[in-house]
Amino acid sequence: MDDVPRRDDREGDSKALPERIETRATRLLGIRYPIVQGGLARIAGPELAAAVSEAGGLGQIATSGLTDPEALRAAIRRCRALTAQPFGVNLPLGRFDVTPMLEVALEERVAVLAFTAGNPAPHIRRAEGSGAKILVLTAGPELARKAEAAGAHIVATVGYEGGGHIGRGDETTLVMVPRVVDAVRIPVLALGADGVEMGTRFVATAEASAHDNYKRAVCAAGPADTMIIKRSLGQPGRVLISPYARHVAALEAAGAQPEEIVPLVGGGVNHLAAVDGHLEQGFVWAGQSAGLIGDVEPAGEVVRRIAREAAAQLGRLDGMLREPGLATRVGSRASAP
Numbered sequence: 001m002d003d004v005p006r007r008d009d010r011e012g013d014s015k016a017l018p019e020r021i022e023t024r025a026t027r028l029l030g031i032r033y034p035i036v037q038g039g040l041a042r043i044a045g046p047e048l049a050a051a052v053s054e055a056g057g058l059g060q061i062a063t064s065g066l067t068d069p070e071a072l073r074a075a076i077r078r079c080r081a082l083t084a085q086p087f088g089v090n091l092p093l094g095r096f097d098v099t100p101m102l103e104v105a106l107e108e109r110v111a112v113l114a115f116t117a118g119n120p121a122p123h124i125r126r127a128e129g130s131g132a133k134i135l136v137l138t139a140g141p142e143l144a145r146k147a148e149a150a151g152a153h154i155v156a157t158v159g160y161e162g163g164g165h166i167g168r169g170d171e172t173t174l175v176m177v178p179r180v181v182d183a184v185r186i187p188v189l190a191l192g193a194d195g196v197e198m199g200t201r202f203v204a205t206a207e208a209s210a211h212d213n214y215k216r217a218v219c220a221a222g223p224a225d226t227m228i229i230k231r232s233l234g235q236p237g238r239v240l241i242s243p244y245a246r247h248v249a250a251l252e253a254a255g256a257q258p259e260e261i262v263p264l265v266g267g268g269v270n271h272l273a274a275v276d277g278h279l280e281q282g283f284v285w286a287g288q289s290a291g292l293i294g295d296v297e298p299a300g301e302v303v304r305r306i307a308r309e310a311a312a313q314l315g316r317l318d319g320m321l322r323e324p325g326l327a328t329r330v331g332s333r334a335s336a337p
Contacts, residue, residue: 004016007087010122011099013286013310015308015309015312016308016311017308017311018307018311019032020032020033020056021033021034021233021307021310021311023194024187025154025187026195027196028133028153028154028187029058029086029111029112029133029154030085030086030111031053031056031057031058031085031086032057032196032197032307033055033056033057033268033303033306033307033310034195035052035056035057035058035195035303035306035307036057036058036060036088036135036156036189036195036196036197036198036301037052037057037058037060037197037198037199037202038060038164038197038202039060039064039092039114039116039137039197039199040060040062040089040090040208041065041092041164041267041270041276041285042064042065042209042267042270042271042274043062043065043203043208043210043244043275044060044061044062044202044208045061045062045207045209046061046073046075046076046078046079046082047078047082047207047209048202048205048207048208048209049079049088050078050079050082050083050207051082051083051084051205051298051300052085052087052202052300052303053079053083053086053087054082054083054085054297054300055300055301055302055303055304056085056303057303058086058088058112059079059083059087059088059299060087060088060090060114061075061076061079061087061088061089061090062090062299063089063091063101064090064095064267065094065267065271065275068100069100069104072089072101072104072105073104073108074107074234076089076104076108078108080109080261083164083250084187086111086112087110087111088111088112088113088135089105089110089113089114090114090116091105091113091115092115092117092118093115093116093117093118093119093123094117095117095135095267096320098123099123102123102126102127103233105131105132106126107131107265108156109130109131111132111133111212112132112133112134112135113127113132113133114136115134115135115136115137116136116165117137117235120136120147120150120152121150121151124150124151124152125150125151128151133153133154134151134154135152135153135154135155135156135189136150136152136154136155136156137155137156137158137197137299138155138156138180139157139158139159139166139176140157140171140176140179140180141176141179141180141182141184142183144157144180144183144184144188145183145184147184148184148185150184152196153186154186154188154189155180155184155186155188156188156189156197157173157176157177157180157188157189158173158197159171159173159174159175159176159177161173161238161288161289162199162238162288163199163226163238163239163285163286163288163290164199164237164238164285164287164288165230165236165237166228166236166237196230196306198289199240199285199287200285200286200289200290200293201289201293201302202213202302203218203285204219204293204295204296205217205296205297205298205299205302206297206298206299207298207299208299209275210274210275210284211274211275211276211277212272213277213278213279214273214274214277214284215296217240217279217284217286218240218286218290218293219293219294219295219296221240221286221290221291221293222289222290222291223288223289223291224288224291225241225291226238226239226240226241226286226287226290227241227245227246227249228249229245229248229249229252229283229318230252230261231252232252232261233258233261233262237285238285238287238288239283239284239285240279240280240283240284240285240286240290242280242283242284243280244273244280244281244282244283245277245283247264248264248265248283251264269282269283269285270282270283270285289291
């Protein structure tokens with residue numbers, strides 16, 4: 001991957017790494033930095049989850065792409081062998097019956113259960129009393145309120161520019177975040193909230209199970225090199241632009257029936273590109289943030305760099321606001337007010 005040009009701003013690397021950055025999200029999840037790795041279907045395995053968690057964030061193991069519940073059990077135990085820190089299991093609703101996977105995650109006493117898409121309410125009820133924290137990915141304040149009412153402890157929100165499956169509207173994260181924050185009392189993971197959940201950045205990491213071709217494509221992409229497919233199915237998702245993705249979008253625009261589109265956008269086709277590296281024969285998920293990614297790094301270094309940059313910005317704001325109390329929230333073990 002050395003031939004990929006670097007575009008990341010490395011100014012933050014020279015800054016001191018804070019011991020912790022404390023928010024409601026970090027206290028709830030038991031982590032040092034408010035950085036959560038996204039579910040990343042088929043490429044977020046135990047090595048990636050452990051690396052993120054060991055560095056102070058929250059890693060997640062993807063269940064999408066695992067062959068059976070026992071494969072998840074093995075992944076959970078592998079992750080525990082690599083880190084003693086909390087990590088989560090990501091359960092995508094509506095793609096397959098997640099119940100057997102949920103049962104394994106509960107048996108293994110995973111710290112965080114993350115639900116994406118679909119109605120999480122019955123699964124949240126099943127997890128009651130387990131001690132697991134419940135994270136729900138939402139798109140907009142109404143869905144966030146429903147997740148909170150169902151018993152979610154924390155919500156993440158994704159806007160139009162995000163990678164993978166997004167909401168059905170065109171609202172960006174920058175606009176959506178304050179509306180979601182105002183809509184619920186529980187912590188929110190998103191740009192500028194109680195923490196951040198990141199997907200595309202963790203694709204281009206050493207520990208991700210993505211094929212090198214996928215990682216190179218993410219690093220080479222600009223903000224305009226992504227597009228939306230699956231709108232006609234009511235499941236819009238952002239992918240890297242490719243001839244294959246353009247073909248799917250053209251069929252949708254021409255009014256192709258769902259039975260013609262569904263086989264072209266299934267998990268097996270995504271696996272062919274994302275894991276096997278045949279980008280010309282499938283599609284890969286990516287957000288517009290790909291334009292900010294310049295190289296493949298160890299996942300732990302991604303977490304540490306973001307923590308350094310965040311601490312530097314908090315210090316800058318502290319100086320601007322002349323409010324010393326703000327600085328006590330960085331690098332201290334004391335609970336924030």
